Amino acid sequence: MKINWKKMIKKDTEEQTPEEQELQEQSQERGGEESKVNEEEQKPKKKLSKSKQLEVDLENSKIEVDEAKDKYLRLFAEFDNYKKRSIKEKLEFMRTASQDTINAILPVIDDFDRAKKSADDDSSVEQFSEGVTMVYNKLHSVLKNLGLEAMESTGEVFDPELHAAVTEIPAPSDDMKGKNIDTIEKGYLLKDKIIRHAKVVVGK
Numbered sequence: 612m613k614i615n616w617k618k619m620i621k622k623d624t625e626e627q628t629p630e631e632q633e634l635q636e637q638s639q640e641r642g643g644e645e646s647k648v649n650e651e652e653q654k655p656k657k658k659l660s661k662s663k664q665l666e667v668d669l670e671n672s673k674i675e676v677d678e679a680k681d682k683y684l685r686l687f688a689e690f691d692n693y694k695k696r697s698i699k700e701k702l703e704f705m706r707t708a709s710q711d712t713i714n715a716i717l718p719v720i721d722d723f724d725r726a727k728k729s730a731d732d733d734s735s736v737e738q739f740s741e742g743v744t745m746v747y748n749k750l751h752s753v754l755k756n757l758g759l760e761a762m763e764s765t766g767e768v769f770d771p772e773l774h775a776a777v778t779e780i781p782a783p784s785d786d787m788k789g790k791n792i793d794t795i796e797k798g799y800l801l802k803d804k805i806i807r808h809a810k811v812v813v814g815k
Contacts, residue, residue, distance in 0.1 A: 710801055713759055717799060717807060720754070723747060724797070762798035764791050764809040773798060775808040782814030790814055 727747055730739040739747070764774055768790050777795050782788040791811040798809030 706802070709757060710806055713754065713757065713799075713801060714806060716754075720750070721796065723750070758802035760800045762800065762809050764798060764811050765794045767791050769811065769813045773805065773809060774811045774813075776813045777810050779813045779815045787814040 727739060727744075729735050730737055762773060766787075767774075769776065774791060780792060782790070782792070790813070791809075792814045793812040794809055795812065796810040797807075798805070799807045
């Protein structure tokens, strides 16, 4: 027995409500649109000419080279700054370590200077032996080579940047007013930097 499918489909269509027929038509339209899109996608894309492709590749290569160059320059600048900072920190550490050591020695030097001054006085009973004098001179020579320098403050105009006034006394003469009459404790410079201010008596 032969089935007439066309009649059955037609019959089914006639039995459909208007809403069902509208949905079926929309489905058929979407199917047609999707098939068109698939056809467009399947079309071979237009290839660039060989010279155009070379130009594009060359431009991309230039961009990559510029980016690599910029990255290299940034890394080089960072490394150079790091190297300079490391050297500065090392020098600062060495200078500070030396300063702390010399600051600890300064009271000993003060005592040594007072002892020598007393020994050099003609009325003094105790005199420095030749060996002790050699040690004294050698000590001062070593400290000088390290950059230590004693300030000359007596007779100089009082300078608050260099001197610390312990007291004021009437000046023995007009030209000594505002000047240091005497030095109680020497001031010192280490490589041109003040590490101890001179304690002085100022004339007024």
